[in-house]
Amino acid sequence: MSTTTDSPEQIPSHATELPVIAACCTTPSSVSDTAATELARMFKALGDPARVKIMSMLLNADEVCACDFSASIEKTAATTSHHLKLLRDVGLVATEKRGTWVYYRVVPERLAAVRDALAFTC
Amino acid sequence: MSTTTDSPEQIPSHATELPVIAACCTTPSSVSDTAATELARMFKALGDPARVKIMSMLLNADEVCACDFSASIEKTAATTSHHLKLLRDVGLVATEKRGTWVYYRVVPERLAAVRDALAFTC
């Protein structure tokens, strides 16, 4: 195990496609059960200040060593690792191990997908 | 009290402006503490399937009677009201009472703000 996908959790196979909440130009039906659950999972993963900060760091640097997060979010290494795992589990970030260090980067398609799910102007 | 703002919680005064996670075209600094907390509050409000469904209904209908949510999300009236309150508290939806019924609608600027906070391509 060396790159990107090393989490045992359920990352949906259609990892870059997420349901759109408002299909305002098509049939006015509500989002499905599974779609709502999947979407909620993504939002929940972003629903913590520590994880927002992590995403912010990643978006501004496009690659960050795991060792750098702990100081920035002011949490212990264990807690930091926990937050990183949650972001990994929903596919928002990916890891690459180089020697002793682990580097994190955002998965742009995945973030774009969750952003697009919020689209409502057409 | 008849329209829109009737929640005792802390809706930030700059209700339509939310921090952007990635200021990739400006100084590469991380998001501030308060900004991260505020943003996380919004994401957390969206981090439940029932609330995602509620938002979906609102975006596809632009006005929904409170009495219609309960059946769609398959929860009791009490639970539904709880979820609606959470969405109100972060300013994502607004209410208008007409007679016995309460109508909910999305606050577009607020939703756009949270969506824009996820912007990272420039």
Next chain:
DNA sequence: CGACTGATTCGACGTTCATCGAAGCATAAC
């Protein structure tokens, strides 16, 4: 007025979550 209906709050419950210290696992350097 009283009875009814829709919506919200209250109180309680079980579950999930954030947090940390300690233990475990790798990899690098000696």
Next chain:
DNA sequence: GTTATGCTTCGATGAACGTCGAATCAGTCG
């Protein structure tokens, strides 16, 4: 090999969350 360092997992604990029934509040209609 041993030691040291970075990262993750484990176990525990206290707080927050989702859920519902019951009670309450706010309108409407006889």
